[in-house]
Amino acid sequence: MPRVKVGIVGSRFQADCIAGAVRAVPDEAEVVAVASPTRGHAASFAQRHAIARSYTDYRDLLRDPDVELVSITAPNRLHAQITIDAAGAGKHVVCEKPLCLTLEEADAMIDACHRAGVLLLYAEELFFAPKYVKAKQLADEGAFGRVHLVKQGEKHSGPHSDWFWDVEQSGGGAVMDLGCHGIAFCWWFLGRQQIKSVYSHMATQHHQARTQGDDEAVTIIEFANGAVGMVESSWNRPGGMDDCIEVFGDQGQTYADLLMGNALPTYSEAGFGYAVEKAATTKGWTYPVFEEHWNYGFPQEMRHFARCVRGKETPVSDGETGRMVQEVLYAAYASAGLGRKIMLPFHPTGIAKPIDLWRMPERAQAAL
Secondary structure, three states, rough: OOEEEEEEEEHHHHHHHHHHHHHHHOOOEEEEEEEEEOOHHHHHHHHOOOOOOEEEHHHHHHHHOOEEEEEOOOOOHHHHHHHHHHHHHHEEEEEEEOEEEEEEEEHHHHHHHHOOOOOOOOOHHHHHOHHHHHHHHHHHOOOOOOOOEEEEEEEEEOEEEEHHHHHHHOOHHHHHHHHHHHHHHHHHHHHOOOOOEEEEEEEEOOOOOOOOOOOOOEEEEEOOOOOOEEEEEEEEOOOOEEEEEEEEEEEEEEEEEHHHHEEOOOEOOOOOOOHHHOOOOOOOEEOOEEOOHHHHOOOHHHHHHHHHHHHOOOOOEHHHHHHHHHHHHHHHHHHHHOOOEEEEEOOOOOOOOOOOHHHHHHHHHOOO
8 A cells, every 4th residue: 555645834843853753654655845944044944854755835736736635733723724724735734733723723623624534633642651651550460459540740941932932823821832732641541430530729930031831831631430530740950851650559650751761871071963953962871862852743643644544553632632632732831821720611611812811810710
């Protein structure tokens, strides 16, 4: 069966991850086109990754007859329109996290893809990260008994792209950027249980001059079976990426560090090229990681999505997954604004972006 032909919308850090991930699964997929509106970015990206065609308008990429699957790595505020346009062009869609800015957008994206008969796939790589997959396998086998607490934390020094610091483009801060991973992870790990309530505490501890968004948060998720998920999100951790989980059951527990178990404790006075994502320097003690994309789960994710397009596998993460995360994001920002637990379902209307529920708690109160 021929390889799935992928077009990437975007040309920054996440687009590089997707191009590298597809290159790692050459039997399943290949990137044939890239689009970016920033002058010179698409052509430079195409040259760097040996991609045949580059466009400055994503709509031209959608008209490319070779493209079957569109990977959207553009700013959050553009996800919905690009997805709807891609569906109209008959293209399957992989949308990076978070799915969009509002529940109305999420519903429109799901509906457009359903009507067009194309897949809407939600890119949550933690579902494919090898250590986390192994931890879930152990839990599903009963190794820990009844799992009652799952913790996931992601902390680093802040986003790669300037647009993510702008809440008008991103929709929020660290919870939109990092918390969406933890929300999805806890839900997936606990068997996709219904979520009963959300409580979150948010603050802007350090980056007040750069963003109106939250740069640090703790979010607690209560599930229908009584289990609890705890998600820690921070843009205030220098020194590189920190992504960890802890799982507790009545008969055991496990811990996993996504990167450190695959890192080389290294001391260098001269420094070197690259250690790990978000590490600002390679001088002194650092922890260079090998097979970084594989540890994150990107190649495994793209292999799965390509096989879904060919009908070989059933999606483990789709538009409905992204919509679930979107509702919890709403609840988290509303909880932080009101200082109280938010029960689900929670469907406030007329919200432009999740962070408005924190910054303007009266809007959250009106939805209760």
